[in-house]
Amino acid sequence: MMHHLGKVxxxxxxxxxxxxxxxPLFVMAAMGFRDSNFVAFPIQSWTTxxxxxxxxxxxxxxxxxxxxxxxxxxxxxGLGIGTPMAFMVARFHGVWRAILITIIxxxxxxxxxxxxxxxxxxxxxFGIQTGLVAIAFxxxxxxxxxxxxxxxxxxNSMSPNLxxxxxxxxxxxxxxxxxxxxxxxxxxxxxxxxxxxxxxFEDFTRSFFLGSFDPTFPVLLFARLxxxxxxxxxxxSTLVLVATIAxxxxxxxxTRKRTAPAKQGRLAASGDDKNx
Amino acid sequence: xxxxxxAIEVRNVAKxxxxxxxxxxxxxxxxxxxxxxxxxPSGCGKSTLLRSIxxxxxxxxxxIMVGGRDVxxxxxxxxxxxxxxxxxxxxxxMSVRRNVGFGCEMKGMTRLEIEARVDAMxxxxxxxxxxSREPSALSGGQRQRVALARALAPDPVSLLLDEPLGAxxxxxxxxxxxxxxxxxxxxxxxxxxxxHDQDEAMSMSDLVAVMKDGRIEQLDTPRAVYARPxxxxxxxxxxxxNMLPARVSGNDGAVLNLEVEGQNWAVPADCVTGGRTVATxxxxxLVIRPEDVIVGSGxxxxxxxxxxxxxxQTFLGGRIHLRCQTANGTALTLEVRPGSVPEGDxxxxxxxxxxxVAVLVERKETVK
Amino acid sequence: MTAFFIWARRFAAYxxxxxxxxxxxxxxxxxxxxxxxxxxxxxNIAPLVQMFVISFYQSYPLAAGTAPExxxxxxxxxxxxxxxxxxxxxxxxxxxxxxxxxLLVMFPVAYYIAKVAPRIRRVRLLLLVIAPxxxxxxxxxFAWMLMLSNRGxxxxxxxxxxxxxxxxxxxxxxxSLTIGVLYLTSLYMLLPLYSAxxxxxxxxxxxxxxxxxxxxRRFTRIILPLARDGIVTGCTLVFLLxxxxxxxxxxxxxxxxxxxxxxxxxxxxxxxDSWPLGSAFSMILIFAALAYVGVFMAVLQxxxxxxx
Numbered sequence: 001m002m003h004h005l006g007k008v009x010x011x012x013x014x015x016x017x018x019x020x021x022x023x024p025l026f027v028m029a030a031m032g033f034r035d036s037n038f039v040a041f042p043i044q045s046w047t048t049x050x051x052x053x054x055x056x057x058x059x060x061x062x063x064x065x066x067x068x069x070x071x072x073x074x075x076x077x078g079l080g081i082g083t084p085m086a087f088m089v090a091r092f093h094g095v096w097r098a099i100l101i102t103i104i105x106x107x108x109x110x111x112x113x114x115x116x117x118x119x120x121x122x123x124x125x126f127g128i129q130t131g132l133v134a135i136a137f138x139x140x141x142x143x144x145x146x147x148x149x150x151x152x153x154x155x156n157s158m159s160p161n162l163x164x165x166x167x168x169x170x171x172x173x174x175x176x177x178x179x180x181x182x183x184x185x186x187x188x189x190x191x192x193x194x195x196x197x198x199x200x201f202e203d204f205t206r207s208f209f210l211g212s213f214d215p216t217f218p219v220l221l222f223a224r225l226x227x228x229x230x231x232x233x234x235x236x237s238t239l240v241l242v243a244t245i246a247x248x249x250x251x252x253x254x255t256r257k258r259t260a261p262a263k264q265g266r267l268a269a270s271g272d273d274k275n276x
Numbered sequence: 277x278x279x280x281x282x283a284i285e286v287r288n289v290a291k292x293x294x295x296x297x298x299x300x301x302x303x304x305x306x307x308x309x310x311x312x313x314x315x316x317p318s319g320c321g322k323s324t325l326l327r328s329i330x331x332x333x334x335x336x337x338x339x340i341m342v343g344g345r346d347v348x349x350x351x352x353x354x355x356x357x358x359x360x361x362x363x364x365x366x367x368x369x370m371s372v373r374r375n376v377g378f379g380c381e382m383k384g385m386t387r388l389e390i391e392a393r394v395d396a397m398x399x400x401x402x403x404x405x406x407x408s409r410e411p412s413a414l415s416g417g418q419r420q421r422v423a424l425a426r427a428l429a430p431d432p433v434s435l436l437l438d439e440p441l442g443a444x445x446x447x448x449x450x451x452x453x454x455x456x457x458x459x460x461x462x463x464x465x466x467x468x469x470x471x472h473d474q475d476e477a478m479s480m481s482d483l484v485a486v487m488k489d490g491r492i493e494q495l496d497t498p499r500a501v502y503a504r505p506x507x508x509x510x511x512x513x514x515x516x517x518n519m520l521p522a523r524v525s526g527n528d529g530a531v532l533n534l535e536v537e538g539q540n541w542a543v544p545a546d547c548v549t550g551g552r553t554v555a556t557x558x559x560x561x562l563v564i565r566p567e568d569v570i571v572g573s574g575x576x577x578x579x580x581x582x583x584x585x586x587x588x589q590t591f592l593g594g595r596i597h598l599r600c601q602t603a604n605g606t607a608l609t610l611e612v613r614p615g616s617v618p619e620g621d622x623x624x625x626x627x628x629x630x631x632x633v634a635v636l637v638e639r640k641e642t643v644k
Numbered sequence: 645m646t647a648f649f650i651w652a653r654r655f656a657a658y659x660x661x662x663x664x665x666x667x668x669x670x671x672x673x674x675x676x677x678x679x680x681x682x683x684x685x686x687x688n689i690a691p692l693v694q695m696f697v698i699s700f701y702q703s704y705p706l707a708a709g710t711a712p713e714x715x716x717x718x719x720x721x722x723x724x725x726x727x728x729x730x731x732x733x734x735x736x737x738x739x740x741x742x743x744x745x746x747l748l749v750m751f752p753v754a755y756y757i758a759k760v761a762p763r764i765r766r767v768r769l770l771l772l773v774i775a776p777x778x779x780x781x782x783x784x785x786f787a788w789m790l791m792l793s794n795r796g797x798x799x800x801x802x803x804x805x806x807x808x809x810x811x812x813x814x815x816x817x818x819x820s821l822t823i824g825v826l827y828l829t830s831l832y833m834l835l836p837l838y839s840a841x842x843x844x845x846x847x848x849x850x851x852x853x854x855x856x857x858x859x860x861r862r863f864t865r866i867i868l869p870l871a872r873d874g875i876v877t878g879c880t881l882v883f884l885l886x887x888x889x890x891x892x893x894x895x896x897x898x899x900x901x902x903x904x905x906x907x908x909x910x911x912x913x914x915x916x917d918s919w920p921l922g923s924a925f926s927m928i929l930i931f932a933a934l935a936y937v938g939v940f941m942a943v944l945q946x947x948x949x950x951x952x
Contacts, residue, residue, distance in 0.1 A: 014756040014769075017749070021776050021827075024787035027797045031790055085680035091673055106688050109880075111888025111933065113905045114926040115691070117912050121698065121919065122691035124705070141687045161365035164332055167352045168359045169430060170382030172662035173672065175649050183369040202780035204891045209909070218782040225786055225895055234790065237783045248778035252771055334667070351666030384650045 025241060032235030050235040060236055063220040067201055070132055070216055074139035075196035081140065082147025082192065083185075089148060090155045105145040115141070116209040123210075130212040138206035143196040150195065154188035187255050194251030198244060281344035283308040283434045283466035284329060284357075289338035291324055298324040300490035301338070306434070306468060306483075311460050313469045313477040316487035317513065322470045325487075326436050329468065331355045343433040353382070358427035359436040362443060364419045366411035372398075372422050373407040379430030397425040400459060417448045424459065434466040441476060453479050474514045478502065486510045494550070502565075504634050506550030511563040511636065518569070518608050520562040522635075524554050532635065536562060537604050541580045543630040552637040561636040566597075566611040568632035571624055579627040584608060586617065586624050600624060692930075699923035718924035728907060728925070735904035735929075736936065739886040742825050743879050746833045749826065750878070754837035755867075759846070770838065777831040785895040788824045789815060821897040825886060832885060833878040840874025841867070876944055880937050887933045904929060 033046045054060055089100050107115055119138050120130065128134055158181075166180045182189075204218040211219055217240065224233060284306040291299045299321045306312050314322040327333045329340055331352030339348045347355050358379065366375050376397050380390045398404045401421040411419055420440060427435055437456075441449045457480045460467045471477055477484050478498045485495045486509075494506040505511035508519065525540065526533035532545045532554065548554055570579075584600035591614065598610040598617060608626070617624065652658040664671050698704050702713040722728050757769050776784070791797045792814035799811040814820055844867065852862045868875075893903045908929065911922035 010752060010756045010760050013752050014761075017753050018772060021773065023797075024784070024791045024827075025776065025779075027790050028783075028787040081680060081683045084676050085683070088673070088677045088680050091669075091676070103684055103688060109884055109934075110692070111884065111905060111926075111929055113888050113890045113909055114695075114930055117908070117922065117926065118691035118695040119687075120912075121704075121923075122694050125694075137687075144683065144687070159361075159363050159365055161361040161363055162367065164352070165359070165361060165365035165426075166367070166378070167332075167666065168330055168355075168357075169379035169426070170353050171378075172353055172649065172653075173665040174662065175382070175646055178645055178649075180367060184367075186369075198778050202778065202783075204780060204782050205888075208891070209912070218780045221780075221782045221786065222891055222895070225782070225789070229786065229789065233786065237786055241779050241783055244778045244780075245775050248775060249771065252774075256767070349667075351663050353666055354663070381646060382650070384653075 028234045028241075029238040031231050032238045034231045034234075050231045051239070054232050054236040054239070057232070057236075059220065060217070063215050063217040064240075066132065066214050067216040067218075070135045070139060070207070071197045071200040073132070073136035074143065074200045075193060077136060077140035078143035078147050078196045079189065079192060082144045083151060083189070085144065086148045086151035086155055089152055101148075104148055107141050108145050112142075112205045113209070116206045119206075120210055130210055131214065134210040135207050135216065136200075138210045139196075139200040139203055142203070142206065143199050146195055146199070147192045150192045151185060151188050154185055158184055191251060191255035194247060194255075198248055198251075201244065280308055282306060282341075283310070283343060284468065285341040286325070286329070287339045287341070289325070289328060289335040289340060291321075291328060291333060291335050297490050299328070299335070302490070302492055303338075304485060304492065304495070306466060308466055309464050310482050311457065311467045311469065311480055312483040312485065313471060313481040314485050314487055315471060315474060315477040315514070317472055320487040321490040322472075322487050323438060324490075326359075326438055326468060326470050329434075330357055330359045330436050356433040357436055358430060358432040359438060360420075360423050360427045360440045362439040364411070364423040366419055366423055366426070368411055370410075371407065372403075372409050372411065372414070375411065375422060376407075376426045376429050378426065383430055393429055397429045400428070400462070401425045401455075416444050417452060420444065420452060421455070424456070428459075428463065428465065432465070434468060437467060437469045439471055440469075442471070442473075449476070456480060478514070484514075486513060488513075504547075504549040505563055505636070508561060508563075508636055508638060511634070516566050516609060516611075518564045518566065520564065520606055522560050522562050524556055524558040524560060526556055527554055534560070534562070534635075536580065537582060537602055537606070539580065541630070542578065543633055543635070547630075547633050548635045548637065550637070554635070554637055558637065561638065563634040563636060564608075564628055564632060566609045568628060569608065569610045570627045570629070571598075571610065571612055571617050578630045580630070582608075582626040582628065584624055584626050585621065587621050589617075589619065600626065695923045696927055698920050699927050701920045704919045704923075718921045719928070721921060722925060722928055728904075731902050731907045732904045732928075732932075734901060735887055736932070738903065739883050742822060742829060742886050743883045745822070746826060746829045746882050747875065747879060750830050750833040750837060753830075754834050754841055754874075758838050758841035759844070766842075773834060774831060776827075781828060781891055782895070784827055785824055785892050788820060788827065788896060792820050792823070816896070817898045818901060821893060821901070824892050824896040825889065828889075828892060829882045829885060832881040836874040836877035836881070837871065838874075840871045840877075844870045872944060876941060879940065883937060883940075884933055887929065 032050050033048065034050070085104065089097060089104070092100055110118075116138060119141060120134070123130075123134055123137065128137075162180055162184065163176050166176045171179065202218065203216075204222060207216040207219050208222070215223065221233065221237065282305045284304070286302055286304040288301050288303055289299055290297070290301050302321070302325060304325075314325060316322045324333060328335050329342070331347065331350060335348065339346055341347065342355060342357055345356075366372075367378070370378070373394050377390045377394045380393050385393070394407070395404070398407055401424060403418060403421055403425075406414060406418060406422070411422065414422065423440070424435075440456075441452055444452065453476060456467075456469075460480075469477075469480065481498055483495060484498050484501045486493045486501060488509050494501055494510045496504070496506075501510060501514050505514060505517070508517075511517040511519070520536055522534045522536040522541075524532065525535050527545060530545050531542050532547065534541045534543060548560075554560060582602050584602045586598055586600045588599040590597040590599075594614075595611050596614050596617070598612055600608045600610060602608060610626070653662075665675070699718055700714045700716060702715050704712075706712055722732075753773070757766055757773070761769055789796070793799075794811040794813070794815070796815070798814060802812070848866055848870075849862055852866050857865065888905050889903065890905050890909050893901075893906055897903070904925075908922055908925050911918050911925060
């Protein structure tokens with residue numbers, strides 16, 4: 001019985017699930033081509049006007065530009081902080097590492113609304129206004145834990161002998177960092193970079209509470225959706241969706257390809273007494 | 277051999293990790309051009325000693341000299357020794373050429389000098405064509421040789437090798453042992469080699485330092501370590517050993533009279549190992565290698581005759597492992613040619629030549 | 645780059661710095677840790693501590709030159725208005741139900757990818773399922789609005805196959821909200837489940853089958869216990885995510901079923917002196933959610949046969 005379940009029911013269920021995931025997205029993409037001012041089905045006549053018109057919508061273009069700036073800024077911050085943080089965590093072991101990681105990933109477990117508002121009140125102490133910088137800060141807070149975890153995975157796979165070998169051959173700590181450690185991390189760094197960009201670009205809640213008059217794209221979309229929707233929104237959403245998914249898949253592939261072969265050169269060092 | 281400055285001098289070095297004494301006041305002088313092996317089981321301190329020489333560990337006390345210069349306080353990147361790691365530690369993101377040239381680059385050599393040096397090294401390890409490849413595209417043996425070339429390239433005073441063959445299969449290991457030794461001869465470099473494998477130590481080294489519990493138990497040539505082990509530990513660790521308890525019944529400086537298994541036996545006094553002296557009444561342990569026990573044929577001059585019961589034979593192809601028990605109940609292991617003993621259990625006459633025995637002055641330990 | 649550092653060696657200061665760093669792992673740690681530690685304090689800890697303190701203030705921001713007065717009345721306010729209590733209760737009940745639903749929906753999906761699908765296709769299938777999650781929450785909400793509205797895809801499909809009654813009211817109620825939230829949470833459940841299931845050795849199942857275990861018993865005795873860590877992680881992540889949702893309930897939910905996170909958002913949207921109230925409610929949400937999750941974990945922890 002289980003045999004049949006595995007052979008037939010599970011695949012059917014899985015592909016139903018996939019359909020459920022993608023159907024709304026295709027419906028949205030189709031809606032962007034509807035030749036009418038209203039969102040409705042079935043679509044009888046098709047047009048590409050909506051796609052052209054959203055590219056003339058200054059508000060939307062401006063919001064995309066804001067989103068992009070925020071994404072870049074928060075990614076720089078997230079990587080700039082997350083990278084040394086991963087090194088720091090890698091230096092600790094056992095209970096201390098567990099405690100450190102718990103504190104670092106804490107933002108991921110605090111309800112987003114709460115952490116966004118807490119940040120908003122906090123930056124007020126330093127006279128930082130809501131807006132682009134505040135949003136980027138908020139996004140960095142949420143992306144740093146992921147950066148740390150992603151880099152830490154890669155760092156853990158790095159033989160400690162690699163840095164020692166460089167040291168032994170006459171490299172000082174700076175050269176080791178730039179010539180050995182950073183290149184070794186680069187696939188994970190690229191993965192983390194893309195992850196930060198995507199995370200920032202898709203975020204709504206933090207951007208909403210930390211933003212001011214220049215909305216990011218999700219915030220603008222949110223505002224417009226509350227007053228009803230037209231095929232133009234479907235068009236721009238589809239464009240953003242396609243770009244996002246393409247970038248995501250590219251990043252995923254790239255990271256996987258680059259991390260896989262490097263592992264072959266590694267061997268669990270069955271230490272004699274160096275582990276003591 | 278010309279007595280120049282020793283390549284490495286370790287003076288009274290001790291190193292502890294928390295409560296654990298990894299190295300316990302070790303001194304060791306390594307003459308230039310020597311292949312020396314630090315041999316011992318896990319946790320004996322051999323790697324700790326090696327890493328202290330490389331500079332990755334700072335000793336708690338004592339000093340380390342390399343090429344006549346005190347390097348105790350120097351960090352690894354300015355010490356004139358280079359290391360070959362067990363997991364190779366080749367930089368995965370650099371080509372073989374850049375790996376090999378890395379040390380030269382760090383020395384600030386010019387591009388031309390580096391290229392020439394790299395070429396010479398790749399020639400030395402007989403892999404002149406792999407320069408442009410990435411380490412992950414090499415076989416285990418090739419990686420090991422590249423790691424060797426990389427460590428040799430900056431022309432260190434001494435090469436430190438931390439179980440470099442441990443990750444390879446047996447056939448490749450034998451091949452590389454041979455090659456390592458020949459590269460050592462060609463370059464004339466001092467090699468300090470760490471291993472827990474006695475065969476590896478025996479086959480390559482000029483000198484073997486057997487270590488246990490953070491101390492050097494014996495420092496000698498491979499032959500001497502095998503034939504004249506200074507302690508029961510060394511005897512058991514380097515090859516298989518039969519241990520017979522005995523009592524000294526007389527010692528005139530040339531001939532040593534022993535009471536063993538109820539018989540009197542005279543052996544040369546220089547059978548006593550470890551530079552010890554023995555007096556009448558001392559309890560000693562006799563170490564006899566399995567291949568030194570002769571079956572049948574009647575006693576030769578000065579041989580000890582030991583009747584024993586064979587109770588287990590293990591056929592190993594070219595030889596047979598024979599487990600026997602003497603009248604006193606001491607277990608003996610023999611290694612004999614197939615066909616030289618009757619199959620099945622039975623009583624055998626065993627003989628031991630007096631030159632084949634090593635006399636240890638310490639209580640017999642339980643050593644496998 | 646390397647050439648620069650080699651050139652820098654001619655300066656004694658650089659040499660002593662690098663030697664210090666090479667010798668002392670403590671010095672290396674200090675250099676590495678300065679920035680991250682400052683960040684942890686400033687970004688992870690301080691804002692929440694400040695919020696905690698503000699929740700006891702009479703009012704905030706403080707007028708210039710005045711000292712804060714402390715009170716716990718904001719915490720009492722939570723119990724005084726049924727509006728707050730009901731939103732809070734609704735949030736927790738909703739989050740619990742959605743968590744359970746997500747687990748039910750996602751377990752077969754994770755099991756299929758991890759155990760049934762051919763090994764070489766696993767990564768591709770996983771990627772296929774993950775891809776939609778790179779898209780903004782708002783865009784995904786929008787897509788479901790297009791599906792579920794009165795003239796949306798579902799209703800027009802129904803009418804095209806012959807249904808002629810009034811359109812189904814699918815949008816702006818609990819149905820649409822649940823579907824939308826499920827869309828959001830499924831990945832957070834999938835990944836922990838997948839990694840737990842993937843680790844289960846197939847030979848264990850074969851051994852159990854060999855020993856005569858029925859498929860049902862294999863599931864309850866082997867798969868479920870071994871997947872427990874994944875289930876706990878997934879449920880924790882999903883629960884905390886749902887409890888903090890802000891945008892999706894506003895877009896897909898009805899006006900009558902406000903969730904607590906929205907309540908908090910609205911309080912902060914009001915005039916400035918309501919910040920202490922919002923802070924108090926935030927603290928209630930955090931502690932209640934963590935306590936709830938903690939109890940849930942403790943219960944599972946107690947199960948017999950648990951691996952440490």
